[in-house]
């Protein structure tokens with residue numbers, strides 16, 4: 415049972431089958447919280463399923479490094495990415511870096527995501543949220559909430575913040591889906607490594623042109639701040655610049671889309687919680703936090719040991735990697751009362767969906783703001799809502815959530 419349970423982490427279809435996934439994770443938390451997983455096409459790794467262990471590892475960022483393997487990829491892709499990077503063509507985003515370089519690169523974009531900068535965005539985001547609720551009213555009484563609403567709203571917010579022209583938004587959307595959804599047939603460009611790399615090269619090509627244009631004519635947007643960012647007085651390298659755009663443009667919307675659509679599904683499936691929120695709008699902050707815990711759109715990050723060490727007594731050698739199972743940490747019975755209950759008033763809610771430590775999600779405050787805005791605009795206008803078909807989850811090992819959420823509703 416333990417081996418079988420641990421293998422869910424090496425099986426993209428497991429994340430599309432929640433009962434199977436949660437049963438396996440609960441088993442591991444209880445019986446094998448540091449589980450050795452050796453299953454092709456991945457290199458062996460240790461799956462860490464307890465909340466406390468994930469936090470300890472993320473806290474100790476000198477011992478547990480993001481390089482060379484920040485996320486789970488196949489052994490072949492791992493080697494290929496390494497060779498690409500050595501040749502100067504690979505992706506090297508914030509999530510791939512360790513301090514001290516990581517801290518300096520992160521500082522370039524950080525101010526754009528602070529509460530003060532976000533307050534200036536609030537009016538725009540609220541207006542956009544209203545626009546999407548109006549759209550629901552217009553296209554009702556049925557829609558696919560993922561395809562029609564949840565995909566577009568965060569994409570629009572992050573690409574506007576970057577400063578990209580609206581006509582390029584569909585292209586960015588497609589590239590992000592290909593990159594994050596590479597394990598799911600509906601999203602992937604192709605199955606070969608070359609086809610997967612082609613997505614990355616398209617991103618790079620687009621952003622190299624953007625860098626050149628913002629260096630020549632800075633426009634005061636986030637893209638200009640990145641293009642003209644300096645480290646120790648030197649311009650950011652071409653790889654670091656393009657990678658910065660890729661991480662912001664991609665991490666900024668698929669994740670939020672998953673939290674929004676999964677959050678709405680949780681409200682539909684827990685009508686009592688929807689009523690609580692409807693009658694007490696002040697619960698919006700705790701409700702949003704609970705939606706993020708409940709959905710945990712980013713399934714994992716990895717860290718690699720810089721020296722021989724151990725976790726819960728299990729020896730881990732220098733160079734071996736651990737898989738931080740956020741989905742499991744966010745259902746850990748030791749941390750959360752009734753972890754399988756969706757509770758819009760849950761407080762405290764120390765979930766790990768945004769990670770922890772020096773890599774803590776740069777866009778967490780933005781994601782929260784978008785979700786507050788959308789649900790605050792939607793819920794007071796909603797007379798009724800129900801599922802109009804079976805919700806469908808993406809097969810993924812990294813970022814994912816609902817692909818389709820058919821709903822029927824009446825909205826004012």
Ligand code: HEM
Pocket residue numbers: 472508509510520572661662663665666667669670673706710711712715766767768769770771772773774775776777778780781
């Ligand atoms: C990093 C989750 C929204 C940008 C991360 C990490 C997680 C995460 C788990 C890694 C943390 C770690 O290693 O400890 C999420 C979730 C989101 C979300 C669940 C939505 C609900 C956003 C948004 C942006 C964003 C809106 C906007 C740009 C980033 C960036 C990083 C990051 C740039 C890398 C930070 C670093 O390595 O220093 N996110 N994220 N994320 N996120 Fe998010």
